[in-house]
Amino acid sequence: MNEAAPGPASGPEPAGNPDRLYILNGGEGHAEAKKGLDLVTLIVSRTEPDPGLQPEHAAVVRMCDYPLSVAEVSAYLELPVSTLTPLLTELLTGGQVEARPPVPTAALPDVRLLEAVMHGLQKL
Amino acid sequence: MDYKSSDGYAGPRSEDTLPASATAAVKVVIVGGFGVGKTTLVGSVSEIRPLTTEETMTQAGVGVDDLAGIEQKTETTVAMDFGRISINDQLVLYLFGTPGQQRFWFLWNGLFEGALGAVVLLDTRRMEVSYDVIGRLEERGVPFVVGVNAFPGAPRYPMSELRTAMDLDDSVPMVDCDARDRSSCRDTLMALMRYLYTLTTVPTEPQ
Numbered sequence A: 001m002n003e004a005a006p007g008p009a010s011g012p013e014p015a016g017n018p019d020r021l022y023i024l025n026g027g028e029g030h031a032e033a034k035k036g037l038d039l040v041t042l043i044v045s046r047t048e049p050d051p052g053l054q055p056e057h058a059a060v061v062r063m064c065d066y067p068l069s070v071a072e073v074s075a076y077l078e079l080p081v082s083t084l085t086p087l088l089t090e091l092l093t094g095g096q097v098e099a100r101p102p103v104p105t106a107a108l109p110d111v112r113l114l115e116a117v118m119h120g121l122q123k124l
Numbered sequence B: 001m002d003y004k005s006s007d008g009y010a011g012p013r014s015e016d017t018l019p020a021s022a023t024a025a026v027k028v029v030i031v032g033g034f035g036v037g038k039t040t041l042v043g044s045v046s047e048i049r050p051l052t053t054e055e056t057m058t059q060a061g062v063g064v065d066d067l068a069g070i071e072q073k074t075e076t077t078v079a080m081d082f083g084r085i086s087i088n089d090q091l092v093l094y095l096f097g098t099p100g101q102q103r104f105w106f107l108w109n110g111l112f113e114g115a116l117g118a119v120v121l122l123d124t125r126r127m128e129v130s131y132d133v134i135g136r137l138e139e140r141g142v143p144f145v146v147g148v149n150a151f152p153g154a155p156r157y158p159m160s161e162l163r164t165a166m167d168l169d170d171s172v173p174m175v176d177c178d179a180r181d182r183s184s185c186r187d188t189l190m191a192l193m194r195y196l197y198t199l200t201t202v203p204t205e206p207q
Helices: A028-034 A055-063 A070-077 A081-093 A111-122 B038-045 B102-112 B127-140 B159-166 B182-201
Strands: A042-045 A097-100 B024-032 B051-060 B073-086 B091-099 B117-122 B144-148 B174-176
Touching (some): A055 A070, A070 A081, A070 B051, A081 A097, B024 B038, B038 B073, B038 B117, B038 B182, B117 B127, B117 B182, B127 B144, B127 B159, B144 B159, B144 B182, B159 B174, B174 B182
Parallel strands (some): B024 B117, B144 B174
Antiparallel strands (some): B051 B073
């Protein structure tokens, strides 16, 4: 719940604490991956498609030569996420692809993460 | 357009691929009723043509006229449109549009888990959907801002009236959002980020 909720947002904005870099891919990645695949988990191939793979599996390995989110793979394969997830799990277990879990955001996201997003949005 | 490869499935166009350095993603959810402009908003700021992902869920039918005592099951398929903004070489932001009606709330578990926050697109022609959505987001503790997408011909109200009608806390930002306009959509997302920033940096009040 939103216990951290907001008093009036009036005070000066403190500078972000430089020590608190958001975790992009650290030791917690493995634990995160075990919790399952998120819509925005990035899938990246680790091998070329094996000719023995089923067509859907081969397609995932081929299209993930550059990172793609689970949602994008689902869209391109026209498979519901619930159908795609077991397929991806097989490929992960087989080592054909790797998963890059989303940035963990606990109750509230990290200041440095927000600053990075704001900086990125300003370029739009 | 997408190309079809030898395995018969389309994939991203070469200009739609992320750099190999993309390490992790974050997501923001756009919630609102049908026709309120979720997909338009996503399309206005996305670097890729909005894509559609589907989720299905088998639900036991609510027991009405269930004379035989057999559970009726219905399979619900819901399409969610989404888009993408590369924040930098490593970080990617995904925007998901999801319908706000209660019967689609089953989608929310996976969707909101780990999400930075939400934009509620308010349709002044159908306020009740937004009202329910806001209540549900508050229950779940999802931070959100409200974007008022003013349609031509839709009734216009002062923000303060809308805030009262929505029973919305004063601290929750409300902004005008023209879903067709890139900079307006960007400003709405910025309003969400600034709000999250204040939530993160304001000390927690004692319980």
